Amino acid sequence: MIYPETNPSADEVAKHYNELDQYYRQLWGEHIHHGYFKFGNETVQQATENLIDFVIEKGNIHDKSKVLDVGCGYGGTARYLTRKKNATVTALTLSKAQWQYARAKDPESSNPQYLLGDFLHNDMKEKTFDVVLSIESSEHMVDKPKFFQEIFRLLKPGGYLVNCAWLCKSNPTKWEVKNLLEPICREGRLPSLGSEEDYRSMTEAAGMQIIDFQDLSSQVQKTWAICAGRASKGFFSNRELRKYLLDKHSTERIFAKSLFRIWGAYHKKAMRYGVFTAKKP
Secondary structure: OEOOOOOOOHHHHHHHHHHOHHHHHHHOOOOOOOOOOOOOOOOHHHHHHHHHHHHHHHHOOOOOOEEEEEOOOOOHHHHHHHHHHOOEEEEEEOOHHHHHHHHHHOOOOOOOEEEEOOHHHOOOOOOOEEEEEEEOOHHHOOOHHHHHHHHHHHEEEEEEEEEEEEEEOOOOOHHHHHHHHHHHHHHHOOOOEOOHHHHHHHHHHOOOEEEEEEEOHHHHOHHHHHHHHHHHHHHHHOHHHHHHHHOOOOOOOOHHHHHHHHHHHHHOOOEEEEEEEEEOO
16 A cells, blocks of 8 residues: 555545646546546547446446445536436535535436535445445545445445546555655545555455456556646646646645656556456345
8 A cells, every 4th residue: 555645634635626626627527537448539528438337337237226426526427327327326525616516517406416525424324325336536535444344334235336446556666656656645635545455455354245356557548648738738728727837825736747647657557547346245
């Protein structure tokens, strides 16, 4: 497990997304997860929806499924699930800016139901959901073992967890940790970054059985080349973005470095992208 020099709290994670709210949407859109470039020539919209379709297949999501989307971002995945599969979806985010955006898309919506709060301190009833999704939210969990324990508590017997996770390689070199992985954690407000083995251990310790693992690193790394290119272009064309990045009081501007650093980490194979499918007995 890789830990940053300064360990961010849940409040600091929320602040990161609140402060960078408009820039995330400008650079990538309302689906703030990796694109799954199956063929390599997809648009960003197609690639991000490819990933959701992949998750739907792994979680066996259908019109009777009751789904929890942990770390739902702007609610794009939740809306896609209700629209395409007619599933019943509860979507939870730590970020007030993301929650407000999701609510504003359809203020009267009861499906998806959008919740604002810390998943590690939720008051949802046990054995409620058929499927729990975590699409790139586990990285931000301050207490990862508790994260998996909560998922186990909330899943019905026989329910599925589909967890799309940023991973570090199993045995990174000291150079990779110092120059790539630790800074990515620090700049991206990740309390820790685990390996495939770490995630397997925590999932199984919580009582779930891993039934599938897919490494999509080569199919998703194009995400960061696109983001870095758009950020570079935006610096010169977007006055507001340029002002934010040049202002020393912009505490989250450091994440701009990670756009390039993450791309480099994938290129060096120091970082991986894995999709775990697990089942509660």
